[in-house]
Each structure stands twice: as structure tokens, then as C-alpha cells.
Ligand SMILES: NC(=O)C1=CN([C@@H]2O[C@H](COP(=O)(O)OP(=O)(O)OC[C@H]3O[C@@H](n4cnc5c(N)ncnc54)[C@H](O)[C@@H]3O)[C@@H](O)[C@H]2O)C=CC1
């Protein structure tokens with residue numbers, strides 16, 4: 001018996017209507033530049049703002065198997081208007097909420113939608129996704145994707161996209177500000193003045209010139225930070241599980257301990273994974289230099305906060321800046337207290353600690369660029385089935401048929417990666433002319449895309465039904 005998800009999705013891909021012709025859709029495979037300022041560019045159907053790679057010059061047909069207004073999108077967590085405008089410009093139904101939702105409300109809403117857009121707070125667990133019977137695709141309007149059960153999503157043919165580096169610069173700049181602020185105890189001095197106290201001190205206040213910055217995780221953010229820190233006269237060392245090319249005169253060190261023993265400032269830029277949980281805990285604080293500083297703008301689980309509190313009380317750590325926490329409030333105005341994290345009051349009572357509400361990527365430039373990048377990826381996936389940039393499905397693309405190419409259809413078949421599938425699929429497609437075909441796999445999941453010609457509207461149902469009947473099938477979509 002067909003799963004309700006499949007029936008709902010089938011309803012979309014069975015609707016037989018040739019879509020209107022549009023201007024040339026081109027593809028953006030790189031983050032738009034950070035100074036992208038046009039909230040409306042790219043909002044017209046089939047055009048993509050900030051495109052850096054147009055893979056077919058002439059006019060192309062926009063492939064859609066449905067009426068665009070049937071597509072329901074839920075955007076949570078105040079997704080930037082650049083993204084909202086692109087999705088609305090396609091004619092999709094877009095519901096926009098400023099905050100994340102408690103799980104019961106999320107489950108209620110996710111049942112109904114084909115697309116969900118989130119940022120870092122909304123947890124799309126297997127339990128939540130199991131209720132999302134219509135869901136085709138998830139857009140994470142941020143870098144991190146740890147909040148989504150990527151494996152469950154892939155196994156159920158739900159694509160996940162993110163914006164891999166549009167906010168990296170914003171995070172790196174925040175960290176530079178924090179390094180100086182901690183070295184000069186700016187947070188404490190400012191707080192004292194706000195309370196009416198003049199406290200002019202130089203003891204244990206330092207220049208950052210000549211100090212060593214230890215970067216844990218030398219990816220997009222870590223390497224960007226490396227450049228900025230060197231420009232300010234710091235020596236940079238980094239630790240990463242991968243061997244990575246050093247930028248400038250930075251040096252990779254072989255172990256985390258080497259880094260902790262040498263660094264005056266330790267800053268964390270790793271993803272949330274089982275390996276990075278409590279990456280910095282009691283043992284690691286022991287390795288740190290007395291009077292050094294810790295900055296965490298990665299994920300809250302990476303630092304053992306009770307251990308940090310002890311290390312700061314003992315003077316081992318002279319200051320810290322935290323932007324992320326194991327449990328974060330759902331919305332602005334909510335409280336950050338012991339109800340959320342049992343140690344919150346102790347943390348707030350420490351000296352020289354900068355606490356920010358997960359604002360590392362919160363700049364106008366970053367949010368605008370992320371809005372464009374993720375919304376464009378969603379449009380490409382919904383309208384053309386292109387998975388380039390997906391974090392959980394194989395990355396597959398084909399150039400779209402031109403407007404003159406009639407009687408064409410694009411078959412998308414997401415399936416379990418088991419032997420013999422291609423043969424069976426090609427038997428089904430054999431009655432038509434297969435113009436182009438591409439297939440790729442990622443672990444247990446494979447994604448096949450074929451553009452076929454010589455297809456009549458009445459053939460489409462048969463193709464779908466035959467593909468749906470294969471035991472390897474996860475999702476079938478036919479776009480035309
Ligand atoms: N505070 C904020 O607003 C923001 C926070 N973030 C967080 O920052 C994290 C890092 O971002 P990017 O630099 O863009 O990621 P990235 O993927 O470009 O780089 C992460 C680096 O960490 C390394 N790594 C992974 N596990 C490691 C381990 N156990 N030990 C040492 N190195 C390890 C990887 O090899 C990689 O080089 C994101 O995953 C996200 O969680 C990202 C953007 C904004």
C-alpha cells in the first residue's frame with residue numbers, strides 16, 4: 001500500500017499541465033557575494049540572482065509538474081526577506097513565522113507543507129519528519145545542519161540544502177571583536193560604566209599583537225579568521241582533523257593538546273558531531289595556558305560549560321566569549337535562565353565573559369546572501385530536480401531542455417542503492433528517447449535524473465506508475 005507521503009507527493013507530480021515558458025534559469029553554485037543588496041532580484045520565475053555559473057545560454061523551458069501555487073512552504077525563524085521574495089515570486093504559498101515552534105506545533109504544521117525553511121533552532125528529528133508526509137525538501141538558512149536528521153531525510157527522499165559559507169565572514173569578524181574585547185576586559189568596563197562606576201585599570205589588559213591564536217577547525221570560518229588575525233599581528237596556529245593548507249604564515253599543529261598548550265586565545269569552529277561533544281572539557285582546560293581565553297561561536301555542545309565555569313573561577317581561563325549554548329531560547333525576549341541550562345546563573349555571574357545570543361551570522365549582508373542562496377537552491381530543486389548543493393543527497397544536475405524542446409519530460413527517481421536498478425529503470429524508459437541521463441549515489445541512496453523526449457502527456461502516468469512499482473523506489477517525480 002502506498003505511504004500517505006507518497007500519495008500526497010504523487011498528487012503534485014501527477015497534475016498534468018504544461019508550465020508557462022520563462023526566461024532562462026541559470027544556476028548559482030556559489031554563495032552570492034556578501035554585499036548582495038537586492039531583496040527582489042531573482043524573484044521572477046526561472047531567474048536566479050547572483051548567478052556565477054550559467055550552464056545553458058539560450059532560453060530554457062521551466063520544468064514544473066504542478067501548479068506552483070499548490071506548493072506550500074513554511075518559513076520559520078525569521079528567514080530574510082530576500083529568500084521570502086524569491087519563493088513568493090515563484091507563486092508558491094509561503095507562510096512566514098519569526099520564531100521557531102515548540103515540537104507539537106511544529107508537527108501540526110509540518111504535516112501540511114512541501115517545503116520547510118529553518119535556521120539553527122528548529123529541530124527536525126526523525127520523530128518530526130515522520131509526520132511530514134508531504135515534505136520534499138528542507139532549506140537550512142544557515143551553515144549548520146546538525147539540527148536536521150539528515151540520514152532519516154535522505155532515506156525518505158527529502159533533500160536538505162544549506163548555505164555553506166555566506167555568513168562565515170560575519171562570524172570571523174565577531175570573533176576578532178571578541179579577542180580584543182576579552183584582552184581589554186571591555187565587557188566588564190562597559191557594564192561598570194552603565195552602572196555608574198569609573199574603574200580605570202590596565203592590570204591584565206593586553207594588546208593582541210604578537211599573541212598566539214589557536215583555531216580549532218580550519219574550515220570556512222577558521223581560515224577566514226586566520227587571515228584577519230594575522231593582519232592584526234597575531235601568530236596563528238590551528239588544529240583540524242584534516243590536513244589543510246595553511247593560509248599566510250599560519251601553522252597546523254598535530255594535536256588539540258599542542259594547540260591548547262601554545263595558544264593565548266583558543267577559538268572553536270567545528271561542526272556539532274558526536275566527536276565534538278564536550279571537545280573542550282576539564283582535561284583540555286588543564287592543557288590551556290594559565291590566563292588564556294576561550295571563544296565558542298560554533299555549537300553549544302562543543303564546550304563543557306560547568307568545566308569552563310570552574311576553569312574561570314580558578315583563574316586558569318582569564319575570559320571567555322560564548323555565542324552558542326546547548327539549549328537556546330526559541331524567540332527574542334525569552335529568558336536565558338537555569339530553567340533552560342542548569343548553570344546559566346553561574347555563567348552570568350563570571351567576570352570577563354561575553355555572552356551573545358547566537359548572533360555570529362546575524363548581519364544584514366549574511367542574512368540577505370543566505371536568503372538568496374537557499375531560496376534559489378529550493379526553487380531549482382522543486383522546479384527542476386537539481387540537487388547541486390544538497391548536503392544529504394547525491395549532487396546531480398542536467399541542463400534544462402530549451403523552450404523549443406517539446407514532448408520532453410524529466411524523470412527523477414530517488415531509490416535505494418541496490419544492484420540492478422538502472423537496468424529496470426531503463427527498461428521502463430526504453431520506449432522513449434533518453435536524451436540525457438545521470439545517476440549518482442551517496443551511501444544507501446541513489447538519485448537518477450533522465451531527460452526523455454517523444455513523451456505524450458498520457459505516457460507520463462504510465463512511466464510514473466511503472467517506476468513507483470519498483471521495489472527500490474523512494475520517490476518518483478516526473479517534471480515536464
Ligand atoms: N555562531 C554562529 O552564528 C554560527 C555558527 N556556525 C557554526 O560554525 C561551524 C563551523 O563552520 P564552518 O567553518 O563554516 O564549517 P566548515 O565545515 O567549513 O569547517 C569545519 C572544520 O572543522 C573541522 N573539524 C570537524 N571535526 C573536527 C574535530 N573533531 N576536531 C577538529 N576539527 C574538526 C573540519 O575538518 C572542518 O575543516 C558550523 O558547523 C556551525 O555549527 C556557523 C555559522 C554561524
Ligand SMILES: O=C(O)CCC(=O)C(=O)O
Pocket residue numbers: 119120121141142143144145167358361362
Ligand atoms: O543565524 C542563524 O540562524 C544560525 C547561524 C548558525 O549557527 C549557522 O549558520 O550554522
